[in-house]
Amino acid sequence: xxxxxxxxxxxxxxxxxxxxVPLVIAVAMVLAQSLGTxxxxxxxxxxxxxAQAMPLLIAAIGQLFVILVGGLDxxxxxxxxxxxxxxxxxxxxxxxxxxxxxxxxxxxxxxGLVITRMGVHPIIATLAMQYIxxxxxxxxxxxxxxxxxDIVIAAVQGSVLGIPLPVIxxxxxxxxxxxxLYGSRFGxxxxxxxxxxxxxxxxxxxxxxxxVQRNVILAYVACSLFAALAGVFLAGxxxxxxxxxxxxxELDSITAAAIGGTQLSGGVGSLHGTVLGAIVLALxxxxxxxxxxxPFVQTAIKGGLLLAIVxxxxxxxxxx
Amino acid sequence: xxxxxxxxxxxVPPAYYVFVLLLLVLWIARPNMLNPNxxxxxxxQVVPLGILVLGQLLVMRVRSIDLSGGGVILLINYIITSRSxxxxxxxxxxxxxxxxGGAVGLLNGYMVARRRVSAVIVTLAVSIILVGxxxxxxxxxxxxxxxxxxxxxxxxxxxxxxxxxxxxxxxTACMWLMMQRSVYGRFVEAVGESTEAAAFxxxxxxxxxxxxxxxxxxxxxxxxxxxxGSIAVGSVRVGLDLPILAVxxxxxxxxxxxxxxxxxxxxxxxxLSFALLFVVMTVFGIDDxxxxxxxxxxxxxxxxxxxxxxxxx
Numbered sequence: 001x002x003x004x005x006x007x008x009x010x011x012x013x014x015x016x017x018x019x020x021v022p023l024v025i026a027v028a029m030v031l032a033q034s035l036g037t038x039x040x041x042x043x044x045x046x047x048x049x050x051a052q053a054m055p056l057l058i059a060a061i062g063q064l065f066v067i068l069v070g071g072l073d074x075x076x077x078x079x080x081x082x083x084x085x086x087x088x089x090x091x092x093x094x095x096x097x098x099x100x101x102x103x104x105x106x107x108x109x110x111x112g113l114v115i116t117r118m119g120v121h122p123i124i125a126t127l128a129m130q131y132i133x134x135x136x137x138x139x140x141x142x143x144x145x146x147x148x149x150d151i152v153i154a155a156v157q158g159s160v161l162g163i164p165l166p167v168i169x170x171x172x173x174x175x176x177x178x179x180x181l182y183g184s185r186f187g188x189x190x191x192x193x194x195x196x197x198x199x200x201x202x203x204x205x206x207x208x209x210x211x212v213q214r215n216v217i218l219a220y221v222a223c224s225l226f227a228a229l230a231g232v233f234l235a236g237x238x239x240x241x242x243x244x245x246x247x248x249x250e251l252d253s254i255t256a257a258a259i260g261g262t263q264l265s266g267g268v269g270s271l272h273g274t275v276l277g278a279i280v281l282a283l284x285x286x287x288x289x290x291x292x293x294x295p296f297v298q299t300a301i302k303g304g305l306l307l308a309i310v311x312x313x314x315x316x317x318x319x320x
Numbered sequence: 321x322x323x324x325x326x327x328x329x330x331x332v333p334p335a336y337y338v339f340v341l342l343l344l345v346l347w348i349a350r351p352n353m354l355n356p357n358x359x360x361x362x363x364x365q366v367v368p369l370g371i372l373v374l375g376q377l378l379v380m381r382v383r384s385i386d387l388s389g390g391g392v393i394l395l396i397n398y399i400i401t402s403r404s405x406x407x408x409x410x411x412x413x414x415x416x417x418x419x420x421g422g423a424v425g426l427l428n429g430y431m432v433a434r435r436r437v438s439a440v441i442v443t444l445a446v447s448i449i450l451v452g453x454x455x456x457x458x459x460x461x462x463x464x465x466x467x468x469x470x471x472x473x474x475x476x477x478x479x480x481x482x483x484x485x486x487x488x489x490x491x492t493a494c495m496w497l498m499m500q501r502s503v504y505g506r507f508v509e510a511v512g513e514s515t516e517a518a519a520f521x522x523x524x525x526x527x528x529x530x531x532x533x534x535x536x537x538x539x540x541x542x543x544x545x546x547x548x549g550s551i552a553v554g555s556v557r558v559g560l561d562l563p564i565l566a567v568x569x570x571x572x573x574x575x576x577x578x579x580x581x582x583x584x585x586x587x588x589x590x591x592l593s594f595a596l597l598f599v600v601m602t603v604f605g606i607d608d609x610x611x612x613x614x615x616x617x618x619x620x621x622x623x624x625x626x627x628x629x630x631x632x633x
Binding site: 072118123124125131134138142254258265296299300306307310311315317318320 | 384432437447452459577615
């Protein structure tokens with residue numbers, strides 16, 4: 001246990017990245033906020049915090065999948081807006097809800113295919129997808145409005161035995177991601193592929209019999225599916241479709257993963273680190289809201305935090 | 321694609337094809353718009369983008385990227401229009417702008433080359449910080465008027481050609497000369513081809529990358545000055561989409577992370593293509609949504625064409 005905790009602070013040995021830093025920041029922020037204001041440690045504020053953090057948490061977990069293989073998905077925000085737009089269309093929920101996930105899988109599949117089969121850089125491919133999908137979203141829903149199916153609202157805003165459903169959903173998503181990343185061949189292969197890419201040996205995984213292209217495509221599909229889930233969750237919270245709701249989510253999800261010790265060159269990162277990263281961002285927003293810090297300053301501080309934390313993680317590769 | 325002539329055709333950056341195609345569309349649909357006066361005004365609008373692209377192509381040649389231009393443009397625009405420095409003269413503003421651009425570029429370069437942080441993350445984070453700072457200082461409200469003389473300089477013409485367009489041509493020519501003739505241009509090319517090979521050959525890789533980022537910062541400052549001259553009233557949203565468009569124009573011009581077949585003039589025509597695209601969109605009454613889709617498809621197509629060629633080569 002001690003050795004494992006120590007590995008979170010060393011970039012040399014760990015394949016999980018510097019996740020100890022966000023842990024310390026998170027604990028310090030919880031302590032400071034509960035001592036500073038009486039409002040923090042209330043049950044209501046904590047549950048609120050979970051509900052607020054959930055979309056980012058889900059999107060960041062999706063982002064982790066593609067970052068692990070040395071990629072990046074800038075279309076996450078557009079997928080989120082797109083999902084809320086689809087959900088707010090006229091139609092029965094039995095059609096709309098599955099449609100969101102099928103379309104998201106399609107988007108992820110196209111991203112993955114363009115990147116692996118056509119040799120396009122992930123940043124460029126997903127940037128193009130971000131534009132295209134945002135355009136389609138604005139055609140479907142030019143301004144926010146419409147009505148999200150009741151079942152989605154109930155699934156996000158309800159509670160069971162006094163525990164709000166977002167808490168249960170959050171645990172379920174983390175459990176699912178843990179199973180895929182650490183309990184499946186696919187997850188192991190993701191680490192293998194990314195490790196090779198980060199070390200400058202792109203063929204390493206293939207030489208060990210891993211189907212690189214198929215796994216990378218699946219990673220992008222997984223990322224889009226998680227983004228769609230985040231979109232469904234947001235739609236349930238705001239009750240309508242909004243073409244701008246996903247704005248900057250691609251950035252925040254990358255920030256959360258990076259704060260959690262995930263290295264953008266691939267192969268190094270962890271689920272618990274990413275979850276901690278999302279929690280740090282949520283705590284930061286919550287604390288600054290309680291302290292009445294201007295939202296503009298909050299953005300600047302978020303940027304500064306990102307810069308400071310990635311500055312701590314040295315790597316071999318230079319550039320992107 | 322075995323015939324040499326065909327291969328030569330496929331090596332032409334997509335920007336030239338897109339440019340000719342859009343010119344044809346415009347010529348068929350609205351031939352009366354193709355006169356120097358109308359085109360001059362449209363091309364003048366993309367000059368800030370065109371200047372920003374010069375920095376972008378430099379950092380993309382050394383396998384980096386700079387997305388902080390939006391923040392730099394916003395900050396410089398705010399400083400000039402907010403009257404925070406009421407006594408400052410034109411040259412003082414220029415010096416201040418270059419100082420900001422150079423400092424941001426140096427920070428980017430240090431983080432990317434020395435600290436080895438992902439360039440996407442660094443430059444985005446810097447941009448977020450600058451945008452947050454400006455919006456806080458201005459409380460989200462438009463700051464104030466642009467000094468009159470800046471607008472007047474922007475409106476000057478030399479014959480039918482607007483002065484900003486000439487200035488852009490001049491800057492592009494300087495960049496072309498630097499890439500072609502100077503030792504530094506060779507260094508950039510070497511680092512782009514292969515970082516390891518360049519390092520083993522004695523190229524100061526880290527310094528080359530840092531210098532590229534500093535230059536990109538300075539160029540962003542120049543773009544900010546031109547952008548400020550093009551508007552009458554300051555804004556807290558000006559220039560935010562320029563870095564992404566600059567990346568798109570650079571790719572369209574045939575310069576992709578490390579590979580630079582497009583040279584300096586490929587991206588130049590990439591910017592001109594975007595100018596024409598905006599004209600064509602306006603002519604056909606295509607709204608914002610259609611514009612986003614078209615931009616995305618153009619970036620994607622250009623990148624796919626290039627990716628396909630890279631694998632064959």
